[in-house]
Amino acid sequence: MASLVGWWGREEDYGGVEFWTSPERTGWLMKQGEYIKTWRRRWFVLKSGRLFWFKEAVVTRASRPRGVIPVSTCLTVKGAEDVLNKPFAFEISTSSDTMYFIADSEKEKEEWINSIGRSIVQHSRSVTDSEVVDYSSKRDDP
Numbered sequence: 083m084a085s086l087v088g089w090w091g092r093e094e095d096y097g098g099v100e101f102w103t104s105p106e107r108t109g110w111l112m113k114q115g116e117y118i119k120t121w122r123r124r125w126f127v128l129k130s131g132r133l134f135w136f137k138e139a140v141v142t143r144a145s146r147p148r149g150v151i152p153v154s155t156c157l158t159v160k161g162a163e164d165v166l167n168k169p170f171a172f173e174i175s176t177s178s179d180t181m182y183f184i185a186d187s188e189k190e191k192e193e194w195i196n197s198i199g200r201s202i203v204q205h206s207r208s209v210t211d212s213e214v215v216d217y218s219s220k221r222d223d224p
Contacts (some may be wrong), residue, residue, distance in 0.1 A: 090122065096132070096150065102141050105129040107197040110139070112184035112206065124148065128197055131205035133174075151181070154205045159198040161191065 107128040112121045113135065123174055124135040127147075134147040155176045162173040163181055170185040171197055185191035 096134075096147070098109050098144075099130045099132050099134075101127050101132070101134050101147065102143050102145060106201065107194070108139075108141075109190060109194070110186060111135075111194065114182055126194075128153075131201055133198065133201075146188060152197065152205075153201045156198070159195050159202065161195065186198050 094173055105127045105212050107126075109126060111121055111126050113124050114121055116150055124137065125139040125141065127141060127213055128135070131152060131153040133153060135149050136147055138145075145180045151174065156164045158173075158175045161175060162171040163169055165171070165173065166182055166184070168184055170188055174181050174183070174186070182202060183194070185194055
């Protein structure tokens with residue numbers, strides 16, 4: 083999981099995001115540990131194109147995330163019950179890694195997938211304005 087880890091916890095990687103105020107979504111999820119593959123309950127905060135996680139649900143300016151995923155590196159977010167054989171499971175994939183999560187209910191799983199999916203679209207770097215081709219101006223048809 084090299085693209086998702088290795089730089090967690092450095093303040094400069096938070097991108098100036100004030101994760102302690104007005105998040106887009108928050109809630110408890112189970113997440114597998116990076117090295118020891120046990121499931122741990124973590125408080126997740128989605129804000130400004132970053133998914134942060136903490137040990138505690140009380141998040142303040144002084145809180146330090148246990149990890150952060152920039153959603154611009156994410157390609158897909160989808161259900162993963164069949165992969166993990168666990169209910170309410172979903173996955174987030176980048177070009178090189180996949181992380182798995184377990185929500186507390188089907189409703190919460192769907193809400194997280196929708197929220198993260200919207201954030202991926204909003205923060206995707208795959209198409210910038212300069213790369214958009216206006217096909218209507220390139221037609222040679224009479």
